Amino acid sequence: MTRHDDLPPTDAADALRLIEAQRAAAASRLQPDARLVYWPWAVAWLIGFGLYFLRFSPDGRVLVRLPGWLPLTVLFTLLVAAAVAQAVASARAYGQVTGDSAQRGRWYGYAWALGSLGIYAGLGRIAEHLPHDLAxxxxxxxxxxxxxxxxMAGGAIWLDRDLFRLGAWISVINxxxxxxxxxWHALVVSVAGGGGILVVGALARRRQRHRS
Structure with missing residues (x-):
């Protein structure tokens, strides 16, 4: 016996609604939770750069007497944790995705890795010749x-307004x-940068829930 819910839609509008509902459900399964993508980075910036500001304040002041190694250690630890959280969430969502989208994602990841290594290698040769605050x-x-x-490049590749606007905001506050x-740079990045990432993550998650 066939249930009424199992019967195909007899009206064109019903059929379109069914297709749209299935498309939204599939898109929801193939997108990682925006909170897992954005919020770990927000926490890393808020806490890591915030501690750096408290320990290495403008004009050589120390607002909170912390060990000199602590702010950077906390920052790098939180950044690594954020990267792992994003990688796990993305792998679960995009693990079965193939084609151009998967290729763009891999190449974008290579750009992050090689760009970061190249810049940090150069900075390592220059920073040792500068005063501590300027370094x-x-x-x-x-x-x-x-x-x-x-x-911003990622937003342009995937036509993701949230990602592009976040990149523009980060560039301006930087x-x-x-x-x-x-x-002051650490304070601005902590408050405006970390806070901006929190807001973008919340808005992106709201849109995800609305679509699904």
Missing amino acids: GLLWSATAVGLTGALH LAGTFAGPG
Whole structure:
């Protein structure tokens, strides 16, 4: 005996609604939770750069007496944790995706890896000749600038407005923090950068739930 729910739709509008519902369900399964993509990075920036500002404040001040090694250690640990969380979420969502989208994703990942290695190798040769505060600004401003540029590139590749706008925002605040100088850059990136990533993650997740 066939249930009523199993019968094919007899109306064209019903058929279109059914197709759209199935398309939305498939897209939802193939997209990682936006909170897992964005929020771990937001936490890393808020806490990591926030601790850096408290320990290495403008004009050589120390707002909170922390061990000198602690801010960078916390920042790098949280960044690695964020990368792992995003990789796991993306692998679960895109693991069965093939074709052009998968190829773009791989090439985009290579751009991140090789771009980061090339920049950090160059900075390592330059930063040792600079005062500590300027060396820290050089490292952080370059890393954040690369992040903003690659976010905009990713947004252009996948026509993702959220990603492109986030990259543009990160680039703008990076410029503002760099002109403000050592110490202030960490505060700007922590509050405006980490906060911006939180907001974009929340908006992206809201749109995901609306589509599904």
